[in-house]
Amino acid sequence: MIRGRAIQVAVIGPSECSEEEAAAAEEIGSVLAAHGATLVSGGLGGVMEASCRGARVRGGLVVGILPGQSEGNQYLSVAVRTGLSHTRNFLVVGSADSVVAVGGAYGTLSEIAIALKQGKPVFGLNTWDIEGVAPCTMPEEAALKALSAGRP
Amino acid sequence: MIRGRAIQVAVIGPSECSEEEAAAAEEIGSVLAAHGATLVSGGLGGVMEASCRGARVRGGLVVGILPGQSEGNQYLSVAVRTGLSHTRNFLVVGSADSVVAVGGAYGTLSEIAIALKQGKPVFGLNTWDIEGVAPCTMPEEAALKALSAGRP
Amino acid sequence: MIRGRAIQVAVIGPSECSEEEAAAAEEIGSVLAAHGATLVSGGLGGVMEASCRGARVRGGLVVGILPGQSEGNQYLSVAVRTGLSHTRNFLVVGSADSVVAVGGAYGTLSEIAIALKQGKPVFGLNTWDIEGVAPCTMPEEAALKALSAGRP
Amino acid sequence: MIRGRAIQVAVIGPSECSEEEAAAAEEIGSVLAAHGATLVSGGLGGVMEASCRGARVRGGLVVGILPGQSEGNQYLSVAVRTGLSHTRNFLVVGSADSVVAVGGAYGTLSEIAIALKQGKPVFGLNTWDIEGVAPCTMPEEAALKALSAGRP
Numbered sequence: 370m371i372r373g374r375a376i377q378v379a380v381i382g383p384s385e386c387s388e389e390e391a392a393a394a395e396e397i398g399s400v401l402a403a404h405g406a407t408l409v410s411g412g413l414g415g416v417m418e419a420s421c422r423g424a425r426v427r428g429g430l431v432v433g434i435l436p437g438q439s440e441g442n443q444y445l446s447v448a449v450r451t452g453l454s455h456t457r458n459f460l461v462v463g464s465a466d467s468v469v470a471v472g473g474a475y476g477t478l479s480e481i482a483i484a485l486k487q488g489k490p491v492f493g494l495n496t497w498d499i500e501g502v503a504p505c506t507m508p509e510e511a512a513l514k515a516l517s518a519g520r521p
Numbered sequence: 522m523i524r525g526r527a528i529q530v531a532v533i534g535p536s537e538c539s540e541e542e543a544a545a546a547e548e549i550g551s552v553l554a555a556h557g558a559t560l561v562s563g564g565l566g567g568v569m570e571a572s573c574r575g576a577r578v579r580g581g582l583v584v585g586i587l588p589g590q591s592e593g594n595q596y597l598s599v600a601v602r603t604g605l606s607h608t609r610n611f612l613v614v615g616s617a618d619s620v621v622a623v624g625g626a627y628g629t630l631s632e633i634a635i636a637l638k639q640g641k642p643v644f645g646l647n648t649w650d651i652e653g654v655a656p657c658t659m660p661e662e663a664a665l666k667a668l669s670a671g672r673p
Numbered sequence: 674m675i676r677g678r679a680i681q682v683a684v685i686g687p688s689e690c691s692e693e694e695a696a697a698a699e700e701i702g703s704v705l706a707a708h709g710a711t712l713v714s715g716g717l718g719g720v721m722e723a724s725c726r727g728a729r730v731r732g733g734l735v736v737g738i739l740p741g742q743s744e745g746n747q748y749l750s751v752a753v754r755t756g757l758s759h760t761r762n763f764l765v766v767g768s769a770d771s772v773v774a775v776g777g778a779y780g781t782l783s784e785i786a787i788a789l790k791q792g793k794p795v796f797g798l799n800t801w802d803i804e805g806v807a808p809c810t811m812p813e814e815a816a817l818k819a820l821s822a823g824r825p
Numbered sequence: 826m827i828r829g830r831a832i833q834v835a836v837i838g839p840s841e842c843s844e845e846e847a848a849a850a851e852e853i854g855s856v857l858a859a860h861g862a863t864l865v866s867g868g869l870g871g872v873m874e875a876s877c878r879g880a881r882v883r884g885g886l887v888v889g890i891l892p893g894q895s896e897g898n899q900y901l902s903v904a905v906r907t908g909l910s911h912t913r914n915f916l917v918v919g920s921a922d923s924v925v926a927v928g929g930a931y932g933t934l935s936e937i938a939i940a941l942k943q944g945k946p947v948f949g950l951n952t953w954d955i956e957g958v959a960p961c962t963m964p965e966e967a968a969l970k971a972l973s974a975g976r977p
Contacts (some may be wrong), residue, residue, distance in 0.1 A: 374597050407599060432584075432599055437758075438615060438639075445526050447559060447584055449601055450615040452758040454741075455942065459912040463590060463602040475942035478955070482935035486911065487590075499934070589910075604910040606893075607790065611760040630803070631786035638759065638779035651782070678901050711903060736888075736903055742919060742943075749830055751863060751888055753905055754919040767894060767906040791894075 375430065376519045378512075379409040379465030381480045382416025382473045382496075390416055390472040393494055393508040395423035397469055400512035402429025406519075409434065409464050411457065412441035412448065416471045421445060434461045459483055467519030469511045470496040490518035527582065528671045530664075531561040531617030533632045534568025534625045534648075542568055542624040545646055545660040547575035549621055552664035554581025558671075561586065561616050563609065564593035564600065568623045573597060586613045611635055619671030621663045622648040642670035679734065680823045682816075683713040683769030685784045686720025686777045686800075694720055694776040697798055697812040699727035701773055704816035706733025710823075713738065713768050715761065716745035716752065720775045725749060738765045763787055771823030773815045774800040794822035831886065832975045834968075835865040835921030837936045838872025838929045838952075846872055846928040849950055849964040851879035853925055856968035858885025862975075865890065865920050867913065868897035868904065872927045877901060890917045915939055923975030925967045926952040946974035 378401050380394055398420035401408050408424040410417045412433020421431045421444035433445040436454050451457040455476065462468060462483045467490040470481055477496060484491045485501040492511045493502040505511040530553050532546060550572035553560050560576040562569040564585020573583045573596035585597040588606050603609040607628065614620060614635045619642040622633055629648060636643045637653040644663045645654040657663040682705050684698055702724035705712050712728040714721045716737020725735045725748035737749040740758050755761040759780065766772060766787045771794040774785055781800060788795045789805040796815045797806040809815035834857050836850055854876035857864050864880040866873040868889020877887045877900035889901040892910050907913040911932065918924060918939045923946040926937055933952060940947045941957040948967045949958040961967035 373595065374600055377600070430582075430599070432601070434601065443525065447582070447599060448526055448529070448616065449584070449586065449612060451612050452615050452760055453612075454756040454758070455939070456756055456912055456915040459915070460601060460603050460605075463604050464600065475938045475957070479935050479938035479942065482931045482938055483911070486931035486935065501931070604912055606908040606910070607787070608760055608763040608908055611763070627786045627790035627805070631783050631790065634779045634783035634786055635759070638783065653779070677899065678904055681904070734886075734903070736905070738905065747829065751886070751903060752830055752833070752920065753888070753890065753916060755916050756919050757916075764905060764907050764909075767908050768904065 375405050375407045376466050376516065377407045377409050377464055378515045378519055379461050379468045380416065380420035380471065381411070381461065381468060381477055382471040383477060384413045384415040384417060386415040386419070386472055390495070391419040394419035394471045396508040397471070397512045398423025398429070399427045400509050401516065402427035404516050406516055407432060409461055411435070411461050412445055414442060416473070418442040418444065432464070434464065462489065463487065465489060465519070467515040468492070469494065469515045470502065472496055490515065492518075527557050527559045528618050528668065529559045529561050529584075529616055530667045530671055531613050531620045532568065532572035532623065533563070533613065533620060533629055534623040535629060536565045536567040536569060538567040538571070538624055542647070543571040546571035546623050548660040549623070549664045550575025550581070551579045552661050553668065554579035556668050558668055559584060561613055563587070563613050564597055566594060568625070570594040570596065584616070586616065614641065615639065617641060617671070619667040620644070621646065621667045622654065624648055642667065644670075679709050679711045680820065681711045681713050681768055681770050682819045682823055683765050683772045684720065684724035684775065685715070685765065685772060685781055686775035687781060688717045688719040688721060690719040690723070690776055694799070695723040698723035698775045700812040701775070701816040702727025702733070703731045704813050705820065706731035708820050710820055711736060713765055715739070715765050716749055718746060720777070722746040722748065736768070738768065766793065767791065769793060769823070771819040772796070773798065773819045774806065776800055794819065796822075831861050831863045832922050832972065833863045833865050833888075833920055834971045834975055835917050835924045836872065836876035836927065837867070837917065837924060837933055838927040839933060840869045840871040840873060842871040842875070842928055846951070847875040850875035850927045852964040853927070853968045854879025854885070855883045856965050857972065858883035860972050862972055863888060865917060867891070867917050868901055870898060872929070874898040874900065888920070890920065918945065919943065921945060921975070923971040924948070925950065925971045926958065928952055946971065948974075
C-alpha cells in the first residue's frame, strides 16, 4: 500500500507573461513531473498555466489553489477553490516544499517574501533580486535545485 | 493527453469519532475512490482520517486541506497547508462538487451550512438534521448519491 | 491615559431582511452602543446595516468586517476589507466576545456554528433553533444578555 | 449625525525592532491620531505596538488585525481576531487607504508587495528599497504624506 505524498513544488509567476517565460515555466513543470513531484500553483493563466501544462502533459499531478470558485486552467488534476482572492498566495507557498519563481511583478514578490519568511528554498528565473532567492539561469536547473532542496 | 479533473467529493466530520463512524467514513472513501473520484477532506484524524484511509487504500487521490502547516494524516496524496485554522473549513467545502457529512458537532455544522449556502448537494449520515441535507442510512448509499449529484 | 478595548458584540443576520428584523437589529445596535460596546458585523446590508445604523446613531463604535474591498454600509466607523468573501464570517464571530443572531438562513447558521464551536455565548432572535443558542423574545433582552455574557 | 469613517492608515513593520524604529513608529502613530486618522496594524509588538501606543496616547482609534485569537497589544481600541496566522497581513494592507512601512524583514516585504499590487500608496522609513515605495527620512514626513495620499 502506498502511503505518504510526493514532494510538492510551487511554480509562481504572473498570470500574463512573455513567450519566453511561458516556455521556461512549461519546461520546469515538465521536469518536476518527470521526477514524480506534485506541482502546486495558483491555477490560473500565464506562468501558472504554462507550468501546469508542462507537468500534466508529462503525467504529473497538478494542484491549482484558486482565488475564487472558478475551475482554473484546464491542466489541473485538483482544483482547490479558496474564495480568498489574492490571499490564496499564502496557501500556494505554504503548501510548497520548495518554490520556483519565474518573472513576475508585485504579486510574485509577495509570494517570494512569504516563502522566505517561512524559511522555504526559493529559486528564481528572471525574477526579483531579493536576498534569499537563489538565482538560476536555466529552467531545468531551477527545477532540479527545487527538487533537491524540497526533499526532507 | 489527459485533461480536466475528476469529480471532487468532500467527506466532513469530527476529528474524534466512534468506531461506527470511522467504519462508515472508510467505506465512503473506498467507494469514492473505486469510482475515480478525488477525496477532499480536512486532512486530520477521526472521520477525516478514516475516509482518507478508505480512499488511499483503494488507490484514490486524497487531498487534505489542513488548518496549519503540519503534514496531516498519513493517507494524503496532497497536503494543502493553509495556516487558516478552522477557517479552512470554507475551503474544504468550496473545493467539493458534493459533500458527505458523517456525525459531527459544531464544526461539521458550520461546513454543512457553508455547503448549503453555496448550493452544493449535501448527504448526511447520522449528522445534523438541517433542511437541505439529504439523510442517508448506509455509507455506500451516501457515497453513490454524492458521486451522482456532484457530476456536472 | 485610556487603555484596553470595549466589549465587542457581533450582530449577525442576513443581508436582506424583513422590516421587523431590521427594527430589531437597529434596537440591538442602539442598546449595545448605549452601553459602550463596540458593534462588530459583516458590514453590508439588511440586519447588518440596521444594527450598524442603530449603534452609530447612538454614537457607538461600529466595525464592519467586509467580504471584499468595498466600503460597506455608510454607518461603519472602521472598514476591515478582507477580500475573503464569505470566509470573513469566521472573523466576524472570532472578533466577538458574544453574539446576537437575528433571523437568517445558511450564512447565519454557519456563523452560529462557528461561534458555538469557539465556545462563545450566542443569543438568538427568531433564528435557527440549534442547541447552544439562547433564544430571546425581545431585542433589548438579547442585547443586554449579550453584553452581560461577553464581559470578562 | 456622524456618518462615514476616518481615513485608515496602516503602519507595518516587524514585531521585534530597534529603539530607533520604535520611536519612529510611535511618532507616526501620534501624528496620524492628531490628524484624526484611524491606525490599522497587525496588533502585536515591536513597530506595531509602538505605533499603536503613539496613536492611542494621542486619543486615536487603533485597530489591530491579529493573527490568532489573542488580544494583541494593550493599545488596541478594536481587536480583530482573524485566526489566519500570517495571512492576516493581506487584511492589514487591504484595510488601509495608505501604508507606512518602518524597517522590517520578509513579513514586511510581503505586506509592501501586497500594498503595491493593490495600488496603494506606500511610504517607507528605513525599509525595503522596492520600486513603488516612496522613501522618507523623517517619521512625521512619512505620516503626513500617508495622510495626504490616503485621502479620497
